[in-house]
Amino acid sequence: MSSNFNPEDLYRSMNFQSNDDDYSDSIDSYNVQAPLPIIGNTFGKQLPLKSHHIPQYHLNTMPTESSMQLLENDVNDLFNSIQAPDLDRTNLVGDEYDDEDGPTIDKDFDTSHLIENNITEKKTDEVLQDHFVVVDSIDRNIDKYPNPFSYKVYFNAFDSNDANITRNFDRVKSVKLESAVLPINYYFLKRSLTLDVSDYLTVRYLEDVSRNEFFNLSSTDISGSFAVIDVIDTLNDTVFTRCIKFAVETTYPTAITKVYETSFTFDADGESLPIDVHDSNTVYSANVYEYSVQTFNLMENKYNLLYVDEFSYANEYSTNEAVKQSFSIMFPDCKNTHVYYTTSKFNDKSYKFNNLGHINKMTISIRDPTGTQLKNSYENYLDLIVPRTKTCQCGTDSDGYFVRDYRCACSYFRHPFYHHFQNTMVFKIQAYEINIDKKIFN
Ligand SMILES: [Zn+2]
Numbered sequence: 001m002s003s004n005f006n007p008e009d010l011y012r013s014m015n016f017q018s019n020d021d022d023y024s025d026s027i028d029s030y031n032v033q034a035p036l037p038i039i040g041n042t043f044g045k046q047l048p049l050k051s052h053h054i055p056q057y058h059l060n061t062m063p064t065e066s067s068m069q070l071l072e073n074d075v076n077d078l079f080n081s082i083q084a085p086d087l088d089r090t091n092l093v094g095d096e097y098d099d100e101d102g103p104t105i106d107k108d109f110d111t112s113h114l115i116e117n118n119i120t121e122k123k124t125d126e127v128l129q130d131h132f133v134v135v136d137s138i139d140r141n142i143d144k145y146p147n148p149f150s151y152k153v154y155f156n157a158f159d160s161n162d163a164n165i166t167r168n169f170d171r172v173k174s175v176k177l178e179s180a181v182l183p184i185n186y187y188f189l190k191r192s193l194t195l196d197v198s199d200y201l202t203v204r205y206l207e208d209v210s211r212n213e214f215f216n217l218s219s220t221d222i223s224g225s226f227a228v229i230d231v232i233d234t235l236n237d238t239v240f241t242r243c244i245k246f247a248v249e250t251t252y253p254t255a256i257t258k259v260y261e262t263s264f265t266f267d268a269d270g271e272s273l274p275i276d277v278h279d280s281n282t283v284y285s286a287n288v289y290e291y292s293v294q295t296f297n298l299m300e301n302k303y304n305l306l307y308v309d310e311f312s313y314a315n316e317y318s319t320n321e322a323v324k325q326s327f328s329i330m331f332p333d334c335k336n337t338h339v340y341y342t343t344s345k346f347n348d349k350s351y352k353f354n355n356l357g358h359i360n361k362m363t364i365s366i367r368d369p370t371g372t373q374l375k376n377s378y379e380n381y382l383d384l385i386v387p388r389t390k391t392c393q394c395g396t397d398s399d400g401y402f403v404r405d406y407r408c409a410c411s412y413f414r415h416p417f418y419h420h421f422q423n424t425m426v427f428k429i430q431a432y433e434i435n436i437d438k439k440i441f442n
Pocket residue numbers: 391392393394405408409410411
C-alpha cells in the first residue's frame with residue numbers, strides 16, 4: 001500500500017443507502033456470523049479494487065457514522081468474517097479448553113466518566129495476538145531430562161525446576177516453529193584405554209589444587225599435554241573414591257573434543273582423607289576412559305524432526321510415517337562455528353480449536369529423519385558431579401587473555417549444560433485476546 005493511500009477514498013464514489021441492521025454489534029458473542037465479503041459481478045464492475053477486500057453491503061449503506069468509523073467497522077467485520085467460525089466455543093473439547101485463566105473483561109463497562117473518551121461504541125475487540133516463545137534446553141530439569149534433545153517445558157508452573165514459560169495460552173489458533181538452533185557436532189563416544197606405568201603414577205598423584213593446570217603424558221594410547229578438569233574425593237563408609245578428570249589442552253575458545261576419567265579407591269582415616277592417599281591400602285583402578293566428540297554432523301541430515309507430544313500429527317498429509325507424526329520439519333539453513341540454524345517456513349501450522357485450545361506444556365523431542373530420538377552418547381555419560389552452573393565461569397589473566405576453566409559449561413562436553421550441545425527454539429503462538437477498542441484518530 002503506497003503512502004498516498006487515503007482510506008476515505010474508498011467511500012467517496014459510492015451511492016450509499018441506509019441499512020442500519022448491517023451494523024449490529026457482532027462482537028459481544030463468540031458465535032459471530034458476520035457478513036461474508038461477497039465477490040459479485042456488480043461489485044467488481046463498480047470498483048477497480050480487489051473486490052474481496054471490501055464487504056459488499058457497504059455499497060448500499062448510508063453512512064450514519066464518520067467515514068473513518070465506517071472503515072474501522074469494515075476492518076473489524078472483515079476480520080470477524082475470517083476468524084469468527086474458529087471462535088465458536090461449542091467446538092472446544094472440555095478437557096483441553098481450560099478457561100479459568102482466560103481474559104474476563106466486562107464488555108458492558110461504563111465509559112461515560114472518562115475525561116478523554118476515545119473508546120468506540122463496541123468497547124471491546126478481539127484480536128489475534130502473536131506471542132513469541134523461546135525455549136532453551138539449557139533450562140530443562142537435567143535430573144528428569146538428561147538428554148537435551150528430549151525435555152518438557154511447562155507454562156505457568158512457577159514452583160517447578162523444569163523449563164518454564166511464565167504464562168499459559170488460551171484460545172490458541174496456531175503454533176509454529178519459527179526457527180531453531182541446533183548443535184553441529186553433538187555425539188561422543190566412550191572407550192577404555194590404558195596408561196603406561198609412569199603416566200599412571202603421574203595421573204594418580206594429581207591433586208585437587210592443580211585444577212586447570214597442565215601435565216604431559218606419553219603413553220601409547222594417550223600422549224600430549226593435558227589439563228586437570230577436577231579431582232574429586234567421595235567418601236563411601238570407610239573408603240574414599242578419588243575421581244580424576246582431565247582434558248586435552250586446547251586453546252580458548254576452540255572446542256575441546258577429548259576428555260578422560262579415571263578413579264581409584266583408598267581407605268579413609270576415620271572420615272578424613274589419609275595423609276598419604278597413595279599408601280599401601282590404595283587399590284588402583286586399571287581403567288582410564290576416553291570420551292571423544294565425533295565428527296558426525298547433525299546439519300548433514302537432510303532435515304531433523306521436532307516432535308511435540310501435545311501437537312502430534314501436525315504434518316498429517318506426509319507420505320513419510322516419521323514426518324507424519326512430527327510437529328515440524330527443521331530444514332538446515334545457515335551455520336555458525338558450533339551450531340546451525342533451521343527454518344520451517346514451509347510448514348506454518350494452524351490447528352483446529354478442538355486440538356489446541358490451551359497450552360500448558362510442551363513435551364519436546366528432536367529426532368533424525370527416520371524418527372529416531374537424538375542423543376549425545378550411547379548411554380548417559382553426563383558428569384553430574386560437576387558444579388551445575390549454566391553460565392561461563394572462565395576468566396581473564398592480567399593481560400586480558402581469556403583463561404579457560406576446563407570444567408566450565410562452555411568447555412566441558414560432559415557438563416549437563418555444555419553450551420555447544422544445547423538447542424534453542426523460537427515458537428510463534430497465535431492466540432485470540434480481548435482488547436479495549438479505542439479510536440486511534442478522531
Ligand atoms: Zn567458560
